[in-house]
Amino acid sequence: MKTPNHSQANILKVLEQTKKPLSAQEIWAEIQKQGQKIGVATVYRNLESLKIKGLIQIRTVHNQAIYSLVSEKQNFATCLQCGERTPLGISLAQSVEAPTLQSQAFEVYYHTLEVFGLCSPCQERSP
Amino acid sequence: MKTPNHSQANILKVLEQTKKPLSAQEIWAEIQKQGQKIGVATVYRNLESLKIKGLIQIRTVHNQAIYSLVSEKQNFATCLQCGERTPLGISLAQSVEAPTLQSQAFEVYYHTLEVFGLCSPCQERSP
């Protein structure tokens, strides 16, 4: 795994500070606001690297990538329309019962348990 | 829930026939290839409707939305790099052990159990 560089450290810092998912543009603006000089391309490039390292997570809302730290909390109810994502106060073990969430004014259509990582070919591709 | 129209029926048919996730552009091309006349905008509009109805699922790979029918199989290993998504031969109950997938030449970084649907405000917003 490559050593985290300065740009990546700045990105991680911003995500830690704001404590909420941000778009690439927002991250870019925030780093600049903090006095660091950085280009958009660099932000995108390093977000990609951080993703491949498994340090940040990405989801897409309204055709825009939203980045966040990979945290312990991984159970959410995501609205298909507005994209709002509210944490579920349940553990992974309990979450198999998630569809009972119906009672919480959230209309469940489907749920997904997804494992993210690198497949074998891609592991070789990025040493 | 609105009655499914002709365009939506065509989209669903294509997804059923090809049995694999497709981009909007691919769906558009396929419907046209089958002799139906349809505009891109219509494809996008109806994909959105089908999403809100919970009939199709979306994920984003390389900055492009990929659509698929909401199926029974909801356990996948997704590669962070190439986006390849291979079904896991495990049930939801078993899947809490998914991290043991390590042994399968897939390097697991994190996993997510996500529930998709409509939040309360959005339910009222789209009758």
Added chain:
DNA sequence: TAATATCTGATAATGATTATCATTCTTTAA
């Protein structure tokens, strides 16, 4: 130190998605 490889910033290019708007198809009510 010099040579090589990697990273960066500015900016142009790309391309998927969305907005616009005139037209066509549907539904509703008299």
Added chain:
DNA sequence: TTAAAGAATGATAATCATTATCAGATATTA
């Protein structure tokens, strides 16, 4: 049925997040 109101469609222009390019800066290696 028929006319008015509403919704859906298609063609195309506009948007805008992301990516490619490339010259210069920085880091690494021998």
